[in-house]
Amino acid sequence: MTTRLCPRQETHSRSPIFGICLEESCEDSPLACRLCVKQHHQGHLIVSLDYLEKSYQKPEVPPKLNALISKYDKEGGQLQKQV
Numbered sequence: 001m002t003t004r005l006c007p008r009q010e011t012h013s014r015s016p017i018f019g020i021c022l023e024e025s026c027e028d029s030p031l032a033c034r035l036c037v038k039q040h041h042q043g044h045l046i047v048s049l050d051y052l053e054k055s056y057q058k059p060e061v062p063p064k065l066n067a068l069i070s071k072y073d074k075e076g077g078q079l080q081k082q083v
Contacts, residue, residue, distance in 0.1 A: 006033035019048040022068060 006012035007029050015033035022030075023044035032041055052069060 004031070006036060007031055008033075008036060012036065017049060019046045020052070021046055 004017045006015040006017055012033050012035050015035055017031050018034045018037060019032055020030050021028065021032055021037075021041045021044045023041070026041065026044055028036070028040045032046065037044075037046055047068075055065060055069065
């Protein structure tokens, strides 16, 4: 898996992305390093990239998780183009 850096380049430029915020009401970037989680996503549902990677490797992914993964894959792709 390729290490991606935090989209907050001005303050977290060397921090790798830790996970994805699944909080629907969150207005911040869903991609979050550990500093972002602490500063901008406290109390939010965060799924780590490690967990997502392991989920993709399993033959059966629960349908609800698979739908969330697909949703944030699409948004993550859009964010990567903007950064």
